[in-house]
Amino acid sequence: MTTQELISQINQKKSFLCIGLDVDLTKIPPHLLALEDPIFEFNKAIIDATHHLCVAYKPNTAFYEAYGIKGWKSLEKTIEYINKKYPEIFTIADAKRGDIGNTSSMYAKAFFEDLGFDSVTVAPYMGKDSIEPFLAFKDKHTIMLALTSNQGAFDFQTKEIGDRELYKHVLETSKNWRNSENLMYVVGATKAEYFKEIRKIVPDSFLLVPGVGAQGGNLKDVCKYGLSKNIGLLVNSSRGIIYASNSNDFAEKAAKKAKELQLEMKEILEKFKK
Amino acid sequence: MTTQELISQINQKKSFLCIGLDVDLTKIPPHLLALEDPIFEFNKAIIDATHHLCVAYKPNTAFYEAYGIKGWKSLEKTIEYINKKYPEIFTIADAKRGDIGNTSSMYAKAFFEDLGFDSVTVAPYMGKDSIEPFLAFKDKHTIMLALTSNQGAFDFQTKEIGDRELYKHVLETSKNWRNSENLMYVVGATKAEYFKEIRKIVPDSFLLVPGVGAQGGNLKDVCKYGLSKNIGLLVNSSRGIIYASNSNDFAEKAAKKAKELQLEMKEILEKFKK
Numbered sequence: 001m002t003t004q005e006l007i008s009q010i011n012q013k014k015s016f017l018c019i020g021l022d023v024d025l026t027k028i029p030p031h032l033l034a035l036e037d038p039i040f041e042f043n044k045a046i047i048d049a050t051h052h053l054c055v056a057y058k059p060n061t062a063f064y065e066a067y068g069i070k071g072w073k074s075l076e077k078t079i080e081y082i083n084k085k086y087p088e089i090f091t092i093a094d095a096k097r098g099d100i101g102n103t104s105s106m107y108a109k110a111f112f113e114d115l116g117f118d119s120v121t122v123a124p125y126m127g128k129d130s131i132e133p134f135l136a137f138k139d140k141h142t143i144m145l146a147l148t149s150n151q152g153a154f155d156f157q158t159k160e161i162g163d164r165e166l167y168k169h170v171l172e173t174s175k176n177w178r179n180s181e182n183l184m185y186v187v188g189a190t191k192a193e194y195f196k197e198i199r200k201i202v203p204d205s206f207l208l209v210p211g212v213g214a215q216g217g218n219l220k221d222v223c224k225y226g227l228s229k230n231i232g233l234l235v236n237s238s239r240g241i242i243y244a245s246n247s248n249d250f251a252e253k254a255a256k257k258a259k260e261l262q263l264e265m266k267e268i269l270e271k272f273k274k
Numbered sequence: 275m276t277t278q279e280l281i282s283q284i285n286q287k288k289s290f291l292c293i294g295l296d297v298d299l300t301k302i303p304p305h306l307l308a309l310e311d312p313i314f315e316f317n318k319a320i321i322d323a324t325h326h327l328c329v330a331y332k333p334n335t336a337f338y339e340a341y342g343i344k345g346w347k348s349l350e351k352t353i354e355y356i357n358k359k360y361p362e363i364f365t366i367a368d369a370k371r372g373d374i375g376n377t378s379s380m381y382a383k384a385f386f387e388d389l390g391f392d393s394v395t396v397a398p399y400m401g402k403d404s405i406e407p408f409l410a411f412k413d414k415h416t417i418m419l420a421l422t423s424n425q426g427a428f429d430f431q432t433k434e435i436g437d438r439e440l441y442k443h444v445l446e447t448s449k450n451w452r453n454s455e456n457l458m459y460v461v462g463a464t465k466a467e468y469f470k471e472i473r474k475i476v477p478d479s480f481l482l483v484p485g486v487g488a489q490g491g492n493l494k495d496v497c498k499y500g501l502s503k504n505i506g507l508l509v510n511s512s513r514g515i516i517y518a519s520n521s522n523d524f525a526e527k528a529a530k531k532a533k534e535l536q537l538e539m540k541e542i543l544e545k546f547k548k
Contacts, residue, residue, distance in 0.1 A: 060380075066383045125422075
């Protein structure tokens with residue numbers, strides 16, 4: 001998917017919501033556990049109920065790997081389902097990969113070609129040659145960790161290298177990498193004040209923003225500083241939406257939560273366009 | 275496996291060799307491609323031919339994920355085979371994972387419990403709460419990237435934060451994390467001169483050293499500065515061993531290459547003990 005297609009979808013749906021499909025068998029409605037593939041059935045119901053309210057789905061690979069081959073199968077079925085039934089949706093493999101060049105190429109192949117995701121999240125620690133193999137794929141997007149939403153973000157990411165914090169150094173440096181136009185960045189919502197600084201470095205890049213809801217971030221604050229001229233934000237919510245209920249009405253309740261966020265986004269976008 | 279069991283194995287075999295099982299279908303002997311699971315058959319032959327010469331096997335997960343569910347199945351069969359037939363061998367899932375707390379717990383479950391690896395590699399960018407869920411597992415080991423062997427290591431890892439480089443900061447900080455005795459570190463062999471500095475910070479920790487051979491590192495230099503009182507080194511070779519030949523004699527040739535390294539290690543260990 002091209003960036004322009006993503007932007008069109010945002011304008012059409014008046015939403016920049018990403019829904020995180022982090023499916024934990026201990027948290028889904030118990031009646032699903034009797035089915036052959038509870039994870040896929042759960043995702044399918046959530047997707048059917050919310051696809052018109054969001055522009056992206058983001059399965060976190062950890063939740064699938066934890067169930068071994070069965071989990072990988074559920075992941076494969078989920079991405080196939082989205083790509084076939086809702087091809088306009090932007091898909092994110094939240095995998096946080098990164099390795100030496102030939103190994104990163106294998107990961108890129110796994111997520112972009114074998115599974116057919118539009119994008120994958122990566123970690124920057126190993127530098128340029130660990131990320132460029134992902135960037136080489138046309139119309140695929142590589143979403144690199146910049147400033148994460150967890151407490152541990154302060155261990156290294158905000159430490160100063162010379163006159164600027166590590167995460168700013170990561171943003172700045174990555175702009176010089178080959179095919180850097182295929183880069184997006186993860187920026188946690190728990191630190192809305194940081195968006196102002198980040199937009200000075202990457203004014204137009206898309207930012208994937210976790211941490212709205214369960215992790216305490218505020219949507220309005222994020223948008224105030226984070227919106228770019230092409231919107232440039234994908235705001236993720238996982239648990240707050242998918243676990244809104246664990247009864248028979250789980251998909252309906254998830255859609256209700258997604259709708260609340262979408263309406264907030266619509267209002268923000270309408271104000272922003274003026 | 276306890277650290278003491280790993281050390282005993284090293285002393286017994288007079289080897290601290292780790293063999294990287296990074297299996298690429300385009301590089302293995304073509305006659306294996308006719309079999310039902312070529313990756314597993316390749317690994318099995320390599321393992322049977324080399325298990326007495328090495329103390330650890332390290333499959334890199336990227337090479338398995340690239341083949342989807344079939345690849346994950348090959349990984350599962352490989353680790354099962356090692357654990358059953360050669361339980362004394364230390365196993366490393368080279369996965370370079372790391373995410374927010376509840377997600378890292380899922381990865382830890384995947385590699386330690388579901389697959390049954392002794393250890394997993396992780397990336398430090400997200401800090402303490404992304405690593406501690408791995409450290410919580412008793413007699414399991416978490417191998418964190420410190421200084422990697424690729425060119426991109428110089429993008430961020432060697433940048434100075436205050437009076438010391440980021441990778442030293444990572445080493446120093448991680449010593450204060452809960453269950454940090456379960457930490458080992460990845461230190462690339464291409465920079466043998468760095469080992470002296472690293473041993474000042476983590477005198478006793480095990481270091482997993484990639485980059486001997488294909489990536490240009492020198493075993494003697496690494497050992498000169500890197501050996502600790504309990505040896506404390508696992509030196510990895512992947513391509514240099516497993517792709518020594520791509521004919522019918524591939525396992526035999528791999529064993530020959532492994533033997534060469536083991537003999538070098540034996541000599542180093544004997545000198546070191548004096």
